Amino acid sequence: MKLTTQQINQLYLFTRQHYVEYYDLQTELVDHLANAIETEWEQNPKLTFDEVLNKEFRKFGVFGFMDVVESRQVALGKKYNRIVWTDFKGFFTIPKIILTGFLILAVFYFLKEYYTIEIFRIAMFFLIISMLPFLFFENRKMKKRKQETGKIWLFEKIIFNYGTFPWLIILPIHFFNIIRIDRTSNPSDLALFCMSLFIVSMSLAIFIVLKIIPSKAEAYLKQTYPEYKLENL
Amino acid sequence: MPRNDKKMKNSQLYKGSLNTIIMKLLEENGKMYGYEITQKVKGITQGELNITEGALYPALHKLEAEGLLDVEIEKVDNRMRKYYKLTESGQKETVNRLSELEDFIRNMQSLVNPSPKLEF
Known part of the structure; x- marks a missing residue:
């Protein structure tokens, strides 16, 4: 399942909320998260967008995107x-x-x-x-x-x-x-x-x-x- | 004893080789994006080696700043994707670093697993 444009925008917002204020970095991280979410959905289609997002974000470690x-x-x-x-x-x-x-x-x-x-x-x-x-x-x-x-x-x-x-x-x-x-x-x-x-x-x-x-x-x-x-x- | 996969990704031993791994993959595949690299490494090592996101992007950015990698942007679906590829100096450097890594592997091999001495 592909992400919608609205969900992509939500990912941009998510990176901003996690202290990534620069657009160039936001873009790279958004694509990464989007790919990860799409892959995860292939295996666990029942998970919600937020659940998968949080799961993927945790992989970045305790400092998040820092x-x-x-x-x-x-x-x-x-x-x-x-x-x-x-x-x-x-x-x-x-x-x-x-x-x-x-x-x-x-x-x-x-x-x-x-x-x-x-x-x-x-x-x-x-x-x-x-x-x-x-x-x-x-x-x-x-x-x-x-x-x-x-x-x-x-x-x-x-x-x-x-x-x-x-x-x-x-x-x-x-x-x-x-x-x-x-x-x-x-x-x-x-x-x-x-x-x-x-x-x-x-x-x-x-x-x-x-x-x-x-x-x-x-x-x-x-x-x-x-x-x-x-x-x- | 089964190997502990979870711990392997944090191993210090891999950290020094991350840049070389990335460059080698780019040499083989032309251009790649960040997520693709993590998946590729996972695939090749059958899930034993997991490059963490927190380590991959810093490494890519450093290589880019050093002029070894170049970037390209493509619009894929409804988002932008940043591809990395080797520059000319990056290609030369890959050859150097690979031979360095091979020497390292060979030396480690003989240190860890010395071939039995036949002399008495």
């Missing part, structure tokens, strides 16, 4: 980190290295000319300000889509929550607050260069996480989920 959700989160988190790292490396290879090198030198000469600790703080301040629009507006895209479709894709959530990198966004705020060392010191060129390299690398990493990857979110989702295309026709 292990499946967690493992998927870890796997996709790694995928996200790989994307960030590849994009970051891209700024240090030809042709982008020219732009990166130029930025580092520009910051270096600027620091050399005008170095005071205040300059560093002002730079951090501008970095924080320039991050704000992305933080507020990019995130709304995901929320809006969730409202429209009622679906969250796990990889989408990782992208818009910046994976494991929220600390990166807080970093400039820390620097802004923490740096209150003596103003009289006159750092060496090497120290200034390292500082420039650090500021540029940090800004690039933030730019990748906040702007580049979210702007390509659609493409990443299509690549990760073949069903994404079917759903969003």
Whole structure:
């Protein structure tokens, strides 16, 4: 006996009730449960839908779907980190290295000319300000889509929550607050260069996480989920 | 003594080989979906080995993230079905892991069941 569309919807609801909030995982689990229920019905046709469902759900163990959700989160988190790292490396290879090198030198000469600790703080301040629009507006895209479709894709959530990198966004705020060392010191060129390299690398990493990857979110989702295309026709 | 089937599925001994089992099955069958894999293993081992759902999907997701598996979606009846298949690097890796597993089996065999020594 095949499951009806209504029963399939009931299975989706069941996964949601058991803390699977992501549509991609729900779909995989729904198909699994549906197959298991259909097989079980061949042997015990008298059991009700709920009885068979509970029997099959118990096979997932005491933590239910938790292990499946967690493992998927870890796997996709790694995928996200790989994307960030590849994009970051891209700024240090030809042709982008020219732009990166130029930025580092520009910051270096600027620091050399005008170095005071205040300059560093002002730079951090501008970095924080320039991050704000992305933080507020990019995130709304995901929320809006969730409202429209009622679906969250796990990889989408990782992208818009910046994976494991929220600390990166807080970093400039820390620097802004923490740096209150003596103003009289006159750092060496090497120290200034390292500082420039650090500021540029940090800004690039933030730019990748906040702007580049979210702007390509659609493409990443299509690549990760073949069903994404079917759903969003 | 009859074997205890229920316990076998939890055995630590099988855990390390789960990925290889999955890859081997995909090599033989092309594309498969999760439930199909559990049933296939049950069938081949005549019900002695039961891959638990809580172990199968994490393994599949890990292999997919490592780029060894690729996914396909098909609409079957009134639901969507996610198929897994080996990527090119997955196929190469399957060969490696199978030969590793075979070595392991052979070594275990000779450790557990040493052939009698004829020397005196």
